[in-house]
Amino acid sequence: MDKYNESLQLMNMSRVHLQEIFNDVTAEVRAWHVSTSQLLLTIALAFVAHRASTVFYRLYLHPLSRFPGPKLAAATTLYRAYYQVVRDGGHVAQATKLHEKYGPVVRIAPHTLHFRNPKAFEDMFKFNSKLTKASDFYDHLGQSDALFGLVDEVAHKERFKPVADLFSRKKALNFEKLIVNNGNRMCQLLLKKIASDKKPVNIARAYRAVALDVIQDFVFDFVPPHLRGMQDESFDTLFVNTTWDVMDWTAWCFRNFPLALTFSNQLPQSLRRILFPGEAANIESFDAIYKLVQSNVAAGPNWQRDSLLSRMAGKVTMNQLTAECMGTMFGGVINIANMLPYGAFCVSRNPPLQEELFRELESVWLDPNDPIPCYTQLSQLPVLSGVVKESLRLMHGIIVGPPRLTPAEGAEIDGHFVPPNMIVTTSSLYCHTNPNVFLEPEKFDPHRWDNNPPEMDKWLVPFSKGKRMCPGKEISIMELFIILALTFRKFELRPAETTLEDFDWKVYVSLHFKGRFFHANMTPRPGVAVAA
Numbered sequence: 144m145d146k147y148n149e150s151l152q153l154m155n156m157s158r159v160h161l162q163e164i165f166n167d168v169t170a171e172v173r174a175w176h177v178s179t180s181q182l183l184l185t186i187a188l189a190f191v192a193h194r195a196s197t198v199f200y201r202l203y204l205h206p207l208s209r210f211p212g213p214k215l216a217a218a219t220t221l222y223r224a225y226y227q228v229v230r231d232g233g234h235v236a237q238a239t240k241l242h243e244k245y246g247p248v249v250r251i252a253p254h255t256l257h258f259r260n261p262k263a264f265e266d267m268f269k270f271n272s273k274l275t276k277a278s279d280f281y282d283h284l285g286q287s288d289a290l291f292g293l294v295d296e297v298a299h300k301e302r303f304k305p306v307a308d309l310f311s312r313k314k315a316l317n318f319e320k321l322i323v324n325n326g327n328r329m330c331q332l333l334l335k336k337i338a339s340d341k342k343p344v345n346i347a348r349a350y351r352a353v354a355l356d357v358i359q360d361f362v363f364d365f366v367p368p369h370l371r372g373m374q375d376e377s378f379d380t381l382f383v384n385t386t387w388d389v390m391d392w393t394a395w396c397f398r399n400f401p402l403a404l405t406f407s408n409q410l411p412q413s414l415r416r417i418l419f420p421g422e423a424a425n426i427e428s429f430d431a432i433y434k435l436v437q438s439n440v441a442a443g444p445n446w447q448r449d450s451l452l453s454r455m456a457g458k459v460t461m462n463q464l465t466a467e468c469m470g471t472m473f474g475g476v477i478n479i480a481n482m483l484p485y486g487a488f489c490v491s492r493n494p495p496l497q498e499e500l501f502r503e504l505e506s507v508w509l510d511p512n513d514p515i516p517c518y519t520q521l522s523q524l525p526v527l528s529g530v531v532k533e534s535l536r537l538m539h540g541i542i543v544g545p546p547r548l549t550p551a552e553g554a555e556i557d558g559h560f561v562p563p564n565m566i567v568t569t570s571s572l573y574c575h576t577n578p579n580v581f582l583e584p585e586k587f588d589p590h591r592w593d594n595n596p597p598e599m600d601k602w603l604v605p606f607s608k609g610k611r612m613c614p615g616k617e618i619s620i621m622e623l624f625i626i627l628a629l630t631f632r633k634f635e636l637r638p639a640e641t642t643l644e645d646f647d648w649k650v651y652v653s654l655h656f657k658g659r660f661f662h663a664n665m666t667p668r669p670g671v672a673v674a675a
């Protein structure tokens with residue numbers, strides 16, 4: 144609400160300011176005895192001349208003009224905007240097509256080069272890279288003043304300090320109990336649902352809800368029941384819905400046309416829901432998270448547990464704290480809620496693989512009503528490890544790259560010198576589908592990971608690489624192991640009206656499925672008991 148009022152106030156101030164400028168200009172013009180039509184014509188001609196000279200500069204004189212690519216993309220960002228907004232997150236697919244035509248490096252926007260060779264990923268994200276985050280990408284996500292989007296390395300280091308060891312491997316292991324508790328609750332709710340309703344289960348929704356509750360336990364000190372993901376067996380709750388709904392074309396629209404955001408800010412929420420559904424969901428989440436942060440902070444400093452919020456409260460402003468909590472909450476849900484249903488679908492559509500995984504789990508976990516074996520033991524299981532790695536590989540993590548800015552001295556990327564202050568980008572997609580490393584790369588094949596081939600491990604990069612890689616890697620991998628182990632030890636799944644085409648994706652920050660949520664007929668394995 145504060146954000147809304149602030150924007151309204153800003154708009155009113157700009158309106159008054161514009162009116163004053165208009166009055167001044169009109170008075171000046173009258174003094175010169177120039178007619179309004181003459182003035183408008185002059186302005187229009189000046190505008191056209193300015194645009195034409197900009198296009199000329201970009202095409203023939205710009206530091207990137209020697210790089211190949213469509214002329215339209217070199218001339219205007221509208222080319223990229225078209226694929227992002229109108230073709231609904233289709234720009235990575237288009238960049239891939241452009242690479243087929245123009246080779247491994249393509250100019251996809253006036254100041255941006257897109258690279259395809261995995262070596263470019265290595266050069267951009269190596270630990271000592273001098274490239275920095277490209278701010279416009281993070282600004283439009285509302286993360287410019289949060290860990291995810293802070294460009295300034297010193298400011299980022301300061302912000303990360305209080306939470307650094309919360310993400311460490313040792314602390315991640317302490318977090319295992321919370322993941323197991325949430326996973327057990329998901330299984331109990333699924334059992335209840337199956338017992339009361341013979342229809343296929345929307346397991347994708349259940350996975351989104353469990354991922355949400357796990358990350359909430361990491362981020363907040365406490366979360367009231369009405370904001371949890373797993374309130375009941377419908378898994379149909381505010382954040383379960385908004386973490387899905389925010390991922391639509393509106394984010395790209397506001398990135399390319401910031402005025403659209405100003406316009407959207409003037410609309411009542413009901414109209415915004417129709418015109419800009421993703422942004423409406425964003426506002427709903429922001430307001431709810433802001434209040435949640437406020438109530439958590441008010442309850443401190445006698446925190447119930449060690450959390451991102453308790454570590455940061457008092458060290459940053461309320462707006463910064465809300466952006467941190469929101470960014471980490473969404474980051475912790477969106478990818479895991481892609482990987483779990485995709486991995487579970489690929490296993491369940493392959494009955495011999497499902498049986499093999501079940502037998503492997505049964506060998507270390509004889510009675511399904513006993514507590515799940517510890518993560519260290521699960522992580523030694525080869526079939527389960529292969530399933531987790533294939534889910535990570537084929538869902539790609541943050542598939543957009545994300546974009547980086549070259550330093551003052553320029554940078555060498557995949558053998559090309561890129562001048563200073565240019566944006567360079569690539570995608571984990573090209574590392575994960577490189578046929579020289581992954582034979583038949585499109586195939587979900589957990590056994591390709593038998594014997595842990597180091598070359599394949601090196602190119603598994605959904606969490607990115609280097610000093611700004613994902614600090615939530617350990618927690619995420621542990622979560623995938625535990626939730627998939629619970630699923631396949633306790634249930635047998637058969638896909639219901641879900642096909643591989645439902646997992647076709649478009650691109651926002653991570654990928655977003657175009658089809659229906661994964662539904663499965665779920666049968667409890669023999670001996671699985673519903674808790675009283």
Ligand code: HEM
Pocket residue numbers: 276290291292303358361471474475476478479482539540541544545605606607611612613614615616618619
């Ligand atoms: C499978 C799940 C996940 C994937 C694939 C993933 C992927 C990524 C990637 C690729 C980045 C780097 C983005 C960039 O370069 O701008 C990133 C950053 C980040 N991730 Fe994750 N993430 C996942 C889960 C999580 C979880 C569970 C948490 C929190 C517990 C988390 C917290 C963060 C934070 C705070 C950053 C910003 C790091 C920085 O710039 O300092 N992520 N994530």
